[in-house]
Every structure is written in structure tokens, then in C-alpha cells.
Amino acid sequence: MASMSFTTVPDKATGDVITEAMWDVIKDNMNTALPVFIASTVLGSDTASITLSAIPALWKHLLLLTMARSSAAVTVDPFLLRFNGDTGANYDWQTIQGDQATMSAAESFATTSMEIGFLPGSTAVANSFAAVRTVIMDYTDTGNFKALISSSAHRYTGTPDQRQLMTAGDWKSTTVINSLTVLCAANLLTGSRVSLYGMQ
Amino acid sequence: MGFTTVPDRAAGYPLQESDWDQLKDNFNTAAWQLIASVELSADAAQIDFTSIPGTFSNLLFRGYMTQAGAGGAELGVRFNGDTASNYYAGYIRHQGAGAPTVTRNGPNGKSRGGLFQSIVDSSNHFGVFEMVIPGYASTAFHKMTLSTHSNLCASGTANLRMVFAGWAQWVSTAAITQVSFMDGSASANWKAGSRIGMYGLL
Numbered sequence: 001m002a003s004m005s006f007t008t009v010p011d012k013a014t015g016d017v018i019t020e021a022m023w024d025v026i027k028d029n030m031n032t033a034l035p036v037f038i039a040s041t042v043l044g045s046d047t048a049s050i051t052l053s054a055i056p057a058l059w060k061h062l063l064l065l066t067m068a069r070s071s072a073a074v075t076v077d078p079f080l081l082r083f084n085g086d087t088g089a090n091y092d093w094q095t096i097q098g099d100q101a102t103m104s105a106a107e108s109f110a111t112t113s114m115e116i117g118f119l120p121g122s123t124a125v126a127n128s129f130a131a132v133r134t135v136i137m138d139y140t141d142t143g144n145f146k147a148l149i150s151s152s153a154h155r156y157t158g159t160p161d162q163r164q165l166m167t168a169g170d171w172k173s174t175t176v177i178n179s180l181t182v183l184c185a186a187n188l189l190t191g192s193r194v195s196l197y198g199m200q
Numbered sequence: 201m202g203f204t205t206v207p208d209r210a211a212g213y214p215l216q217e218s219d220w221d222q223l224k225d226n227f228n229t230a231a232w233q234l235i236a237s238v239e240l241s242a243d244a245a246q247i248d249f250t251s252i253p254g255t256f257s258n259l260l261f262r263g264y265m266t267q268a269g270a271g272g273a274e275l276g277v278r279f280n281g282d283t284a285s286n287y288y289a290g291y292i293r294h295q296g297a298g299a300p301t302v303t304r305n306g307p308n309g310k311s312r313g314g315l316f317q318s319i320v321d322s323s324n325h326f327g328v329f330e331m332v333i334p335g336y337a338s339t340a341f342h343k344m345t346l347s348t349h350s351n352l353c354a355s356g357t358a359n360l361r362m363v364f365a366g367w368a369q370w371v372s373t374a375a376i377t378q379v380s381f382m383d384g385s386a387s388a389n390w391k392a393g394s395r396i397g398m399y400g401l402l
Contacts, residue, residue: 020211026223027206036203036230037402040257042338058205065258065401067335067344098292098302127373131334131344151346153290153367160288160304166365191340195257197232197401198203 005200006033031058033200038062040195046071049183051085052196057140057176059198064180066117066132066194072186074121075156076163079132080113082181083146083171087112093169100161114171117152118163119184129192130154139177146171203230232260232399239395243268247381247390249398254337254375256400261331265394266351267383275313275329275349276384279370280377287311289384291366295353311368312384313347326394327351336376343370 007025012018036059039052055062070077082091089110096105108115117132134150150167171177182194203226209215233256238247252259267273278287289311290304305312329349336343347366370376381396383389 018215020209020213023209023215023219027208030206030223030226030231035232036226037232037257038230039202056203056205058203065332065334067338067341069341096292096300098290100304101302103292103300103302127342127371128369129335129341129344131332131346131367133332133334133346151348151365153344153346155288155369160290160306162288162290162304162367164290164292164302164365164367166292191338193257193335193338195334195401 035063035197035199038196038198040193042193043188043190045190046187048187049181050188050192050194051179051181052194053179055178055180055196056198057178059200060138061199062136062139062177063197063199064134064136064194066134066182067129068119068132068182068184068192069129069189070119070121070184070186071189072121072184073123075124077119077121077184077186078115079117079119079130079152080183081116081134082113082183083173083177084175084179085181086171086173090172091169092172093167095165095167098162098164113183114148114167114169115165116148116150116167116169118154118165120154120156121186124154124156125158128155136177142174142176145173146177229402232401235398235400237395237397240390240392242392243389245382245387245389247394247396249379250377252377252379252398253400254377256337256402257335258401259333259336259376259379260399260401261329261379261396262399263329263381263394263396264326265396266326266391268389268391271388273386273388273390274384275347275366276310276382277313277345277368278310278380278382279343279372280374281380282370282372283309285309286371287368288371289313289366289368291364293362293364295362296360307371310382310384311345311370313366313368314349314362314364325352333376339373339375342372343376344368
């Protein structure tokens, strides 16, 4: 995997020919040094899950930004992530949670997906979606398990009652991540959206 | 469009329009873009970003700031100049060696996202924050922010630094075209030298 850093692009005069070396500076900067958009999905109808596949192995880390709401008849529905379609018991994670004015912590081992946030369900206040920010580190590393950090928040009642969740977790696999799937207990509502970015 | 890998070219290869187009498209439709940045040359009550184009998927803000004078300012945000009571906010806060706490507030006329507090010898101490607004131009939901920020609140003593994980919700489905940063709880000024950059993520 490429792991170059940014190189300052030199000035050139009128009439200069673009040489291979100049092209390489621009190419390498573009391919390996800039944070870039990889893929996104905005749901046009209620859908059980969103999968972003064929993720190139070009970058060091991935950033996933989500706005989503669940159709489940609850105020709070766990928002789950899987890598490479793996439904085995290969996910460990730890969370700290703020619910109204109460702090708590939890941990889970050998689960079949990772909880990276909470979504408002159909009984939550109207038009409230959760924001979720997830950073997946070293997603192409074949020597170690994959690790992520995630944070999410949403409001679920007409009063300021909210859920905040911060997650640290591992996918116990040394396989390069080439796809990810997000889901919840029911459907992700129309308008839910995810964006994936690559970063060095 | 998403990113496409830029190919290698051999010495002597005549660059084609398609080569240029690939660079152009990557820059225009994949790379993160600095939309605007502000650095205060004098103390000011607000830092405004206006006429935000709706062409990106998400917004990212990074700031380095503190309040002018004594006391504490909160990281407050207002969208599209909306001064009505349409903002909810909260945060998990950790200070010193104490256990983290969580709080929430609203509805208010601006979000209240946790302290940016100046200290006695604050001349060289600024706080930092990062905030994302996913789907800022969507009309499908009420807008949310997620932020983290930290600043000093004492000097060389216990309870030295505060760390916040915050959120805010604007109860509106309107696309965000303006973001203003201000004291969320009162009307303190941001100190000269405070700065914020706004980035568009396609």
C-alpha cells in the first residue's frame, strides 16, 4: 500500500513541458496524500442495510460519516457495522454512553457486528436523525486486527433527552477491509445517508 | 463521482486530455476542499461563514480559539441566522481526574456545546475543536453536529484541562447556508487570533 506524504507542487513557466517527474508529483499527491471522497449512498426508500463495497486499498485510514434513523418502534436502536460481510462472532467493543444525565459504560465480546452508535426509532421525536462519525484505522493492515473509534448522538424526545455513544472496537481479522455494511434492528429510513472517505 | 487512481505515465508519454480530466475530476469531485477560513484580527462576538454552497455532502470545521477576558464562553453555534428557540445540545465532559459527566440543554436560541474558558494566564492558551455536520444541505431531517473540543481551565493545578464530546441539533429541515460561532451561554467575545477553517467533504 502506498504511504507517501504530500510534496509541494512546483511552479512552472509558460511553455514548460510537463515532464514525467512533474506528473509523478501530481499523481502521487493525488493518490496518496489527500483525503478524498470514496463513495456515498442516500436512501430513496426504507432499506435494511447499506453496503459500500470494492473499497480501494489506497489509503491508511477510513472516515465514515452517517445520518440515519431506524424504522423500529423504539426511541433508541443500536446502529451496527460489519466488515467484508463477516457475520461471524468476530467483533469486540467497548462503549461509554450518555443518556439524559446518566453516564454508563459497557463492553461486548465475540458479537456478530459492532455497535458504532444509536439511532432514533419511529417513536422518537419527528425528523430526528442520528449523526455518527467513525474512523477505521489501518484498514489494509494484514498483520493486525482492525480497530475503530466512533461517536454518535441523537435527540429522542421533545425535551432535550438524548443518547450519546462513544465506541472503541476491534474486528478480529487480519483481512484487508474491502467493504462495510451498516444496519439496525429494522430498516434504515428514507433520507438516511453514509459517506466514506480515505485518509493518509 | 468518487476518487479514481491517477495512472503512472512514462517519460515521453504525451499527456492526453483524459489525463487532465482525471486530475480535474479528482480535485473537483473527490478531494476535501477548504471553503473558507477566518482568523480574528480583533476580539469579536461572532465568527460567521455565509453563502455556504450546497454542493458538498458534509461539512467539517476545525478551530483554535478562546474567549477574550475572564470567565468562560461556550461553544455556541447558530444556523442561517435563526435566533428562535430551535437548538438542543449536550455533551460528555471530562475534567481533571474526576469521572465524566453528561448534560443536555434546550431549546435555546443557539446551541450550547461546552466551555471554551479563558484562564488567568491565557495569553498563550487557546482551545481546539473539530465539528462535523453530516448532510448539512439535506432537507430530509433536522441537522446535527458532532464535535470534540478541549481547553485549559486552570494553570499548573489540578483540573487543568477539560475535554468535551458534544452534539447539537437544529430543529429545522432547511439546508444550512450560514454557520455562526458565538458564546453559547452569554455574549463573550472570541479573542483576536481565534481561527476556524471550514471544509467541504463531497
